[in-house]
Amino acid sequence: MDIHAMNQYDLKEAAALADRVFREPGHSSMADAFPSIFSGAYHSSLGLYLDGRLVAFMGLVPHLLRIGKAHVPMLALGSVCTAPEHQGKGYAGLLLDRVFAHMEASGASLLYVSGAGRLYARNGCKPFGSTRRYRLHAGMAFMDAVSSTDEDIQIREGGESDRFAIHSLYEETAVRYERSLFETGVLMQAEAIAGIYKLEHRVLVAVRDERIIAYTVLAVKGRLNTDAVPFLVEGAGDAGAVEQLLLYALRTGMAVELDVTVPWQEHALREVLDRYPHADGTQSGTIRIVNPERFWRSMAPYLEEKDPAALIEVSLQNVLVPSGEEGAVRLKVGRADLTLSQSEWISLLFDAAWDLPSISEEQRAVLERLLPIPMPYPSGLNFV
Numbered sequence: 613m614d615i616h617a618m619n620q621y622d623l624k625e626a627a628a629l630a631d632r633v634f635r636e637p638g639h640s641s642m643a644d645a646f647p648s649i650f651s652g653a654y655h656s657s658l659g660l661y662l663d664g665r666l667v668a669f670m671g672l673v674p675h676l677l678r679i680g681k682a683h684v685p686m687l688a689l690g691s692v693c694t695a696p697e698h699q700g701k702g703y704a705g706l707l708l709d710r711v712f713a714h715m716e717a718s719g720a721s722l723l724y725v726s727g728a729g730r731l732y733a734r735n736g737c738k739p740f741g742s743t744r745r746y747r748l749h750a751g752m753a754f755m756d757a758v759s760s761t762d763e764d765i766q767i768r769e770g771g772e773s774d775r776f777a778i779h780s781l782y783e784e785t786a787v788r789y790e791r792s793l794f795e796t797g798v799l800m801q802a803e804a805i806a807g808i809y810k811l812e813h814r815v816l817v818a819v820r821d822e823r824i825i826a827y828t829v830l831a832v833k834g835r836l837n838t839d840a841v842p843f844l845v846e847g848a849g850d851a852g853a854v855e856q857l858l859l860y861a862l863r864t865g866m867a868v869e870l871d872v873t874v875p876w877q878e879h880a881l882r883e884v885l886d887r888y889p890h891a892d893g894t895q896s897g898t899i900r901i902v903n904p905e906r907f908w909r910s911m912a913p914y915l916e917e918k919d920p921a922a923l924i925e926v927s928l929q930n931v932l933v934p935s936g937e938e939g940a941v942r943l944k945v946g947r948a949d950l951t952l953s954q955s956e957w958i959s960l961l962f963d964a965a966w967d968l969p970s971i972s973e974e975q976r977a978v979l980e981r982l983l984p985i986p987m988p989y990p991s992g993l994n995f996v
Contacts, residue, residue: 615659619652629695633695669693677988686722687714690995738900749868777824777827778815810838815828825850874989876984926982945978
């Protein structure tokens with residue numbers, strides 16, 4: 613048995629294995645849909661070999677998250693697969709151990725996993741964050757009820773000349789994946805999460821006074837037959853204009869219905885969309901904080917900007933709880949301290965309405981000035 617990081621030549625075999633496991637006729641190749649994994653630009657993905665043949669694979673992509681003024685290193689895990697004839701032998705667990713070792717060596721604190729299986733749960737990956745999911749239908753009676761200030765907006769499909777404006781709007785988003793103009797273009801073309809459902813990207817822009825004020829990337833039905841519900845992949849800019857772009861897609865027959873998932877921190881967009889049917893939930897996938905102390909340090913620029921006085925009152929250290937669970941923390945708030953499990957710690961950090969009985973009212977008053985921490989939506993263009 614051999615486990616090693618994969619180069620651009622190894623990844624061709626990995627893409628073939630992933631196609632075998634995940635793709636159906638009509639699907640694009642995983643190599644085309646997930647260039648961040650299979651292009652060979654990164655050599656962080658791992659393969660397990662038996663007698664020189666690849667039998668298990670884990671795609672691993674480094675990201676830098678921008679959360680306010682903080683830059684947070686994160687690794688994203690995806691395209692995890694084992695050849696059908698070798699499943700059930702624990703190979704994925706061996707690869708995951710190597711992932712954690714790589715995270716420690718690289719200085720990353722967060723691991724995002726696009727799945728939520730038992731393997732990840734056993735290894736400390738937990739649901740995280742709060743979202744609201746809206747369902748918009750073409751026949752909704754109040755689709756035309758837009759504010760008078762938005763009547764001068766023109767809507768059209770995005771084109772090549774719009775790239776700078778779209779990228780500028782994206783970079784105005786306070787919570788996002790750091791991404792270059794080139795990477796945005798590659799990911800729009802790749803259609804990673806849209807392709808899973810046999811949908812295709814359509815880009816719409818809203819223009820006011822000859823200036824683009826909002827855009828949406830939609831996953832809609834195209835050349836392939838599918839029962840999937842179209843959805844918003846990514847959007848940014850003026851919240852009212854984003855709503856108009858969604859309604860335009862419904863009015864023009866681009867989609868009969870749309871699913872729109874909005875993280876808790878996007879208050880302006882949620883306020884606009886709250887009149888539509890919705891349900892609250894968590895972010896897609898799971899997350900693990902490999903080193904809580906290091907993560908807290910990486911968040912310091914954001915937390916200092918939010919409330920420097922409250923930040924001074926909070927300190928923490930990594931600990932092992934009696935169960936042996938990794939990722940637990942000893943949290944000190946003022947003069948009192950308490951120990952939190954990984955699950956409690958993730959809830960405290962990322963849930964909009966966390967409720968931990970072990971935290972006193974005095975501690976809560978301090979922590980609510982800093983938390984929760986917003987996270988970008990992981991099932992957008994950067995999905996792996």
